[in-house]
Amino acid sequence: MGEDTDTRKINHSFLRDHSYVTEADIISTVEFNHTGELLATGDKGGRVVIFQREPESKNAPHSQGEYDVYSTFQSHEPEFDYLKSLEIEEKINKIKWLPQQNAAHSLLSTNDKTIKLWKITERDKRPEGYNLKDEEGKLKDLSTVTSLQVPVLKPMDLMVEVSPRRVFANGHTYHINSISVNSDCETYMSADDLRINLWHLAITDRSFNIVDIKPANMEDLTEVITASEFHPHHCNLFVYSSSKGSLRLCDMRAAALCDKHSKLFEEPEDPSNRSFFSEIISSVSDVKFSHSGRYMLTRDYLTVKVWDLNMEARPIETYQVHDYLRSKLCSLYENDCIFDKFECAWNGSDSVIMTGAYNNFFRMFDRNTKRDVTLEASRESSKPRAVLKPRRVCVGGKRRRDDISVDSLDFTKKILHTAWHPAENIIAIAATNNLYIFQDKVNSDMHRGRGRTAFAGGCLKPGKKGFTATNHRKPTRLSALKFTSFIPGFNRAQSFPRH
Amino acid sequence: MMLSKGLKRKREEEEEEKEALAVDAWWLEPGHPAVAQAPPAVASSSLFDLSVLKLHHSLRQSEPDLRHLVLVVNTLRRIQASMAPAATLPPVPSPPTAPGIADNLLASSDAALSASMASLLEDLSHIEGLSQAPQPLVDEGPPGRPSGAAPPSLGALDLLGPATGCLLDDGLEGLFEDIDTSMYDSEFWAPVSEGHKPSPEDGPGKEEAPELDEAELDYLMDVLVGTQALERPPGPGR
Numbered sequence: 001m002g003e004d005t006d007t008r009k010i011n012h013s014f015l016r017d018h019s020y021v022t023e024a025d026i027i028s029t030v031e032f033n034h035t036g037e038l039l040a041t042g043d044k045g046g047r048v049v050i051f052q053r054e055p056e057s058k059n060a061p062h063s064q065g066e067y068d069v070y071s072t073f074q075s076h077e078p079e080f081d082y083l084k085s086l087e088i089e090e091k092i093n094k095i096k097w098l099p100q101q102n103a104a105h106s107l108l109s110t111n112d113k114t115i116k117l118w119k120i121t122e123r124d125k126r127p128e129g130y131n132l133k134d135e136e137g138k139l140k141d142l143s144t145v146t147s148l149q150v151p152v153l154k155p156m157d158l159m160v161e162v163s164p165r166r167v168f169a170n171g172h173t174y175h176i177n178s179i180s181v182n183s184d185c186e187t188y189m190s191a192d193d194l195r196i197n198l199w200h201l202a203i204t205d206r207s208f209n210i211v212d213i214k215p216a217n218m219e220d221l222t223e224v225i226t227a228s229e230f231h232p233h234h235c236n237l238f239v240y241s242s243s244k245g246s247l248r249l250c251d252m253r254a255a256a257l258c259d260k261h262s263k264l265f266e267e268p269e270d271p272s273n274r275s276f277f278s279e280i281i282s283s284v285s286d287v288k289f290s291h292s293g294r295y296m297l298t299r300d301y302l303t304v305k306v307w308d309l310n311m312e313a314r315p316i317e318t319y320q321v322h323d324y325l326r327s328k329l330c331s332l333y334e335n336d337c338i339f340d341k342f343e344c345a346w347n348g349s350d351s352v353i354m355t356g357a358y359n360n361f362f363r364m365f366d367r368n369t370k371r372d373v374t375l376e377a378s379r380e381s382s383k384p385r386a387v388l389k390p391r392r393v394c395v396g397g398k399r400r401r402d403d404i405s406v407d408s409l410d411f412t413k414k415i416l417h418t419a420w421h422p423a424e425n426i427i428a429i430a431a432t433n434n435l436y437i438f439q440d441k442v443n444s445d446m447h448r449g450r451g452r453t454a455f456a457g458g459c460l461k462p463g464k465k466g467f468t469a470t471n472h473r474k475p476t477r478l479s480a481l482k483f484t485s486f487i488p489g490f491n492r493a494q495s496f497p498r499h
Numbered sequence: 500m501m502l503s504k505g506l507k508r509k510r511e512e513e514e515e516e517k518e519a520l521a522v523d524a525w526w527l528e529p530g531h532p533a534v535a536q537a538p539p540a541v542a543s544s545s546l547f548d549l550s551v552l553k554l555h556h557s558l559r560q561s562e563p564d565l566r567h568l569v570l571v572v573n574t575l576r577r578i579q580a581s582m583a584p585a586a587t588l589p590p591v592p593s594p595p596t597a598p599g600i601a602d603n604l605l606a607s608s609d610a611a612l613s614a615s616m617a618s619l620l621e622d623l624s625h626i627e628g629l630s631q632a633p634q635p636l637v638d639e640g641p642p643g644r645p646s647g648a649a650p651p652s653l654g655a656l657d658l659l660g661p662a663t664g665c666l667l668d669d670g671l672e673g674l675f676e677d678i679d680t681s682m683y684d685s686e687f688w689a690p691v692s693e694g695h696k697p698s699p700e701d702g703p704g705k706e707e708a709p710e711l712d713e714a715e716l717d718y719l720m721d722v723l724v725g726t727q728a729l730e731r732p733p734g735p736g737r
Contacts, residue, residue, distance in 0.1 A: 086561050174565060193565040222573060224566045243566050276546060276577050280570045333574075334549060339567055 027430035029417055033097040033105065036421040039067055039428055040107055041435055042092025046076035048109055050120065051437075065426075067437050071120060071160040076111040088113050094179050098201070101185070106165070108188060112175040115190055117166035117201065123159045127151040171197050171207045178227045184235040191228040191240060194221075198252075210258045211240060211250065226341075227286050233293045237262075245282030245300060247307065265296070265307050267314045277329045277338060285341035290350040291422070297353055299344040302326060304355050304365065319365045319372065322357050324395045324406045337411050345420040345427075356415025359404065360431045361391060377415060377429045377436040388438065547582065550575040 024045025031040050039051040052070035079088040089112055098106040098117075105120040129151045134140050174192035181188045189198050189210070196211035211228075215221050228240035236252045248261035269278055281301035288297045296307040298315075302323060305315035321342075325332060332338040337358075344355040356362045357374075365372045374391045394403040417430040425440030550571055557568045 084562075175562075221565075221569060224569050226566060243569055276574055276581075279573050279577070283566070283570060330546070333546075339570065 022433065025433040027417060027433060027435060028091050028093060029095050030419040030428045030430050030435070031095045031097060031107075032419050032421050032428065033107075034099055034422060036423055036426065038070065038097070038105060039419070039437070040095045040097065040109075041428075041430065042075065042095050042109055043433075044089075044091040046074055046078070046090030046092060046111065048073055048075045048092060048095065048107075048118070065439075071162055073118070073162040075109045075116060075118065076114065079113075093176055096179050096181050096188070098181055099185050108179055108181065110176050110179050110190065113169070113172055115168040115171075115176070115179060115199075116164050117168075119163050119165045121161050121163075123161055124155060124157075125153040126156045128154045166201070166204050168199055168204050168207070171199070177225070178229065180228060180230040180238070182230045182235050183233055187235075189228060189230060189238060191225050193224040196225065196228055196238075196240060196258075208256070210252065210256070212257065212259060226284050229287055229289055231293055232289050232291065239287055239289070239296060241284035241287045241298060243283040244279060245284055247284065247287060247296065247298065249309065263309070263312050265312045265315075267305075273326070275329060277333055280333070280338050281329065286343040288344055288346060290346050291348060292350055295350065297344050297346060299342050299355055301338060301340075301342075304344050304353055306353070306367065317367060319353070319363075321355055321363055322393070324393060328406070332411075335411070337414075340414055340416065342414075342416050343418060345418050347420050347425065348423045354418055354420060354427065356418050356429070358411050358414050359409040360413040360415060361393075362415045362418060362429055375438075377431045377434075377438075379434075544582070547575070547578050550578060 022045075024043060024047075026044045027041050028044055029042040032038070033040070037053050039053075041049050041051075043049075049072045050070045051067040053065045053067050056065050075092060076090040078090045080086070081088055091111055092109050093111060095107055095109045098108065100106075103121070107118050107120070109116055109118060128135075129149050131145060131148055131151075132140055168190070171190065172192045172195070174194050176190050176192050179188060179190045186202075187198055187200050189196055190207075191197075191211075194212065194214040195209055197207040198210045199207045211225070213223065213225065222244075224243045226241045226243055228238060231237035231239070237249060238252070238258075239247055239249050241247050245266065247265035249263040249265070250258035251262045252258060254260070254262065269282070284298045284300050286297075286299045289295070290297065294309060295316075296309065298305050298307065299321075302325060303321055304319045306317040307315045329338060342356050344353060346353055351368055352364055352366050354362060354364045360377045361374050362377060363372060363374050374393070375388045376391050389402075392400065392403045393406060393409070394400070395406055399405070413431065415429055415431055419428045421427065427438050429436040429438065553571045554568070554575060557563045557571060
């Protein structure tokens with residue numbers, strides 16, 4: 001792909017006022033691949049930037065596995081639907097990596113209407129010594145050719161090439177909000193407000209509709225689909241969430257059209273907290289299966305909840321993200337913040353969950369110790385290798401020195417997109433147009449010095465139903481997590497493709 | 500139009516005042532009774548206005564965010580239900596006499612509010628081209644309205660149906676319902692006195708104030724929507 005010399009996207013760094021943000025640079029999705037070696041981000045301008053983790057080098061112990069730009073390409077362009085006289089935004093809503101099956105990497109990226117499969121390959125050798133062509137590719141004058149030679153592969157500067165392999169278009173009438181690759185590695189699903197389609201990765205001209213909640217009369221519409229995901233291990237199961245706060249687990253073996261759910265997960269409304277905004281704040285903005293496949297994590301406006309697949313009546317755990325906003329719902333409704341869609345994430349061992357909030361804060365909850373922490377993603381608090389300091393929002397009562405009061409929270413600084421490395425304590429946080437990558441320094445030191453005790457692999461263990469694989473990774477103790485920043489407030493607008 | 504705009508502005512000012520009240524309550528301690536559960540009478544009225552504004556704004560988008568729209572509509576229904584607990588809230592408004600939401604709002608609110616809602620709907624109808632909107636402005640629906648009259652009803656969400664459907668989805672009808680007929684609206688309103696409508700009763704030189712009564716409104720709307728061919732002469736008064 002061509003290098004981007006698009007001046008529109010270059011943010012002039014001499015502008016010290018960081019409130020100047022090119023809208024196209026606003027990050028709209030963040031996703032690690034299955035090994036954590038690659039990190040992809042999508043933005044409102046339809047661009048995808050992929051970061052690669054540098055292999056740890058003994059020469060520079062401090063730059064242990066830092067992320068550097070690997071490739072940049074334009075995934076989607078703005079389109080105009082002439083029939084409806086509508087512009088289709090190029091904003092990347094979601095990126096999902098395919099499991100790696102050969103030397104190339106593949107990912108799916110989607111905007112509101114069209115999903116694309118991109119293949120990323122490396123080229124680090126090129127043939128030299130052709131008989132008929134010279135170095136620039138021009139045909140040689142045959143009279144100068146006196147002997148024959150065999151072309152030889154010579155090393156060259158690494159070039160990363162990206163090409164669109166499939167375009168899955170015209171499958172959705174409404175706006176696509178999620179995509180999910182099946183564990184069978186052959187199919188994937190895409191969900192819009194009212195329908196979910198199942199695609200085969202190799203077939204672009206048709207898809208199967210597996211969920212359709214569009215009422216016969218649009219006037220009867222009271223609920224939309226907000227997110228969906230395939231089960232990580234069972235290729236027939238998937239879940240989708242709704243704007244009314246319910247989750248539906250569906251089994252594709254049961255019927256071709258999965259309108260009838262296998263399980264319905266719904267928590268009854270708390271009568272003491274009832275307000276006009278009850279439904280809005282119960283709307284689920286993200287749903288994620290745990291790595292084990294046993295739990296689901298959901299995010300609604302004020303809480304994150306952990307659900308056990310075996311219990312539909314209510315979540316097994318509920319964590320308050322920013323309960324101090326409960327009394328401010330009216331104002332948040334007025335300025336539309338109440339409709340913000342926050343994502344959530346599990347850590348590799350499913351023991352810690354993370355989600356974003358306002359004022360560039362993000363929160364982590366340790367499921368085992370029940371402790372939580374609030375951290376901030378900002379330039380000031382993210383000097384290289386500085387340890388992140390826990391933050392606190394005070395709601396009256398005793399106020400400590402560095403506390404932020406609720407009324408001085410900046411609601412324009414929202415952390416909607418976060419991702420956690422599949423195996424290690426490395427997190428990626430998108431704060432508007434900035435990408436922050438934080439690493440748990442303490443555990444990685446342990447990791448190097450005393451062997452891999454913190455991140456053991458899985459092993460077979462006899463159980464009641466025969467042999468099952470268990471994840472022996474030691475659950476992370478949140479108090480040991482001290483995040484340092486080694487990419488200080490990486491400003492995406494300054495990124496360059498690698499060559 | 501001028502009148503309706505004036506009304507809207509007034510409503511916004513009124514809403515700002517009420518919001519100021521709400522904001523003031525904001526600063527109070529969370530345990531303060533004023534904040535804990537906003538007194539329904541005051542909060543609901545401004546919340547209602549706010550929600551209606553949001554709904555209006557959402558519908559005006561070329562491609563409304565369905566989730567936002569659905570949440571606002573559901574919230575509006577809750578607010579409306581709390582404001583008028585006696586009024587019944589039909590889950591599916593019966594076509595074709597009145598759109599669900601507008602009808603309930605009108606039934607339960609005062610004259611000023613109903614007038615502003617009416618102007619709101621009128622604006623919406625001009626935009627979306629579903630021109631049965633003037634109907635709910637008068638309390639009595641016209642008798643003899645054919646039950647098969649074009650789009651079944653005018654709930655806020657139904658306005659979405661044709662607009663967001665695509666060729667694959669709703670077929671050819673979906674295409675044409677999308678067309679903005681406000682241009683044609685103005686043509687019909689203005690030159691009525693010029694005698695564009697053929698009529699055996701009218702003389703060419705007859706001068707009349709261009710009043711349109713309900714029956715003529717009906718007729719014109721039906722023509723626009725396509726259920727009537729333009730052959731039948733309009734009713735008396737021409």
